[in-house]
Amino acid sequence: MSTATPLAGKNALVTGAGHRVGRAIALAVADQGAKVAVHYHGSADGARDTVAMIERAGGAAALFQADLTEPEAPQRLADAVTGAFGRIDLLVNSAAGMQRTPLDTVTPAEWDAIFVLNLRAPFFLSLAVAKSMGDAGGVIVNISDHMGFESWPGFVPHGVSKAAIASMTHHLAAAFAPRVRVNAVAPGAVLAPAGWADGERRRFEAETPLHRVGTPEDVAAAVCYFATANYVTGETLFVDGGRRSAR
Numbered sequence: 001m002s003t004a005t006p007l008a009g010k011n012a013l014v015t016g017a018g019h020r021v022g023r024a025i026a027l028a029v030a031d032q033g034a035k036v037a038v039h040y041h042g043s044a045d046g047a048r049d050t051v052a053m054i055e056r057a058g059g060a061a062a063l064f065q066a067d068l069t070e071p072e073a074p075q076r077l078a079d080a081v082t083g084a085f086g087r088i089d090l091l092v093n094s095a096a097g098m099q100r101t102p103l104d105t106v107t108p109a110e111w112d113a114i115f116v117l118n119l120r121a122p123f124f125l126s127l128a129v130a131k132s133m134g135d136a137g138g139v140i141v142n143i144s145d146h147m148g149f150e151s152w153p154g155f156v157p158h159g160v161s162k163a164a165i166a167s168m169t170h171h172l173a174a175a176f177a178p179r180v181r182v183n184a185v186a187p188g189a190v191l192a193p194a195g196w197a198d199g200e201r202r203r204f205e206a207e208t209p210l211h212r213v214g215t216p217e218d219v220a221a222a223v224c225y226f227a228t229a230n231y232v233t234g235e236t237l238f239v240d241g242g243r244r245s246a247r
Contacts, residue, residue: 004032005032005033006032006033006227006228007029007032007033007034007089007090007224007227007228008032008033008034009033010033010034010035010089010090010227011034011035011036011037011081011085011086011087011088011089011090012026012029012030012034012035012036012037012088012089012090012091012092012227013036013037013039013064013077013078013081013088013090013091013092013129014026014029014036014037014038014039014092014094015039015068015077015092015093015094015095015121015122015125016039016040016041016094016095016096017036017038017039017040017047017050017094018038018040018043018044018045018046018047018049018050019043019046019050020191020216021094021143021187021190021191021216021219021220022092022094022095023046023049023050023053023216024215024216024217024219024220025092025094025216025219025220025223026038026050026054026061027050027053027054027057027220028217028220028221028223028224029090029092029220029223029224029227030054030057030059030060030061031057031059032224032227033059034059034089034090035059035060035061035062035085036054036059036060036061036062037061037062037064037081037084037085037088038050038051038054038061038062038063038064039064039065039066039077039095040063040064040065041065041066041067041068041095044063044065047063047065048063051063062084062085064077064080064081064084066080068095068117068121068125069113069116069117069121071124073121074121074124074125074127074128075124075128077125077128078125078128078129078132079128079132082132087132087133087134087136087138088129088132088133088138089133089138089139090138090139090140090141090227091125091126091129091138091139091140091141092140092141092143092223093121093122093125093126093140093141093142093143093165094143095117095121095122096117096118096143096145096162097113097114097117097118097158098145098155098158099113099114099155099157099158100154100155101114101154101155101156101157101158102153102154103153103156106156106157110157111157114157114158114161115157115161118158118161118162118165119161119164119165119168122142122165122168123168126140126142126168126172126182130172130176130179130180133179133180135179137178137179137180137181138179138180138181139180139181139182139183139226139227140172140176140180140181140182140183141182141183141184141185141223141226141227142165142166142168142169142182142183142184142185143165143184143185143186143187143219144162144163144165144166144169144184144185144186144187144236145158145159145162145165145186145187146186146187146188146189146238146240146243146244147159147162148160148161148162148163148164148165148166148186149163149166149186149238149244150243150247162186165184166184166186166236169182169183169184169234169235169236170234170236173233173234173235174234177233181226181229181230181232181233182233182234183226183229183232183233183234183235183236183237184235184236184237185219185222185223185226185236185237185239186236186237186238186239186240186244187214187218187219187239187240188208188213188214188238188239188240188241188243189201189204189208189213189214189240190213190214190215190216190218190219190239191216201213207243208240208241208242208243208246209241209242209243209245209246210241210242211241212241213241214239214240214241218239219239222237222239225237
């Protein structure tokens with residue numbers, strides 16, 4: 001554990017924490033002192049690894065399984081974590097899918113599945129957790145995506161859902177203030193999307209002002225900033241190597 005523990009005594013719920021960016025976020029908030037509810041759907045082995053990594057570093061964590069595409073699952077998950085931890089101080093809505101959907105083959109079923117997981121689930125989980133936070137309040141951090149603000153023809157439904165996450169953040173920040181702060185992080189390319197060829201990656205890096213892709217740890221650092229930035233709400237922070245500022 002880090003000697004700097006600004007989240008000591010706090011309880012965090014990180015969805016999709018069994019792998020990739022969600023795991024990096026769970027590890028980072030644990031390193032800052034939080035006890036972490038590690039949510040997963042199908043990545044049980046990965047989630048157990050996340051808990052083991054936190055515990056080896058001297059932190060505390062517990063597993064919580066839920067299929068957030070089920071309508072009642074967000075409320076059940078919030079209730080389960082609150083029952084086990086006493087309260088939730090920080091919610092990070094990281095669970096999401098990123099499915100390639102070419103416009104000539106995309107189906108209504110694919111559209112619906114993307115929006116259920118990427119938008120409906122974090123919306124209703126945010127409502128459930130904000131209610132459970134009570135008068136003491138807390139923090140919600142949503143994970144958006146730079147694809148919501150650029151043109152990626154192979155990922156249009158995904159991009160639209162992630163742009164909507166930024167809009168949701170803005171609305172919930174106003175609705176929950178001053179009790180609960182709500183912000184979002186919009187990562188750039190921190191992990192390669194499915195089917196990303198080497199040539200595409202090199203072109204992307206050349207078009208990015210910092211001339212590289214990022215890491216999940218870059219996203220986690222932004223989440224930790226929002227967790228303790230007590231006079232910031234309703235904001236979306238782009239962690240994209242400067243791509244948005246260059247456009």
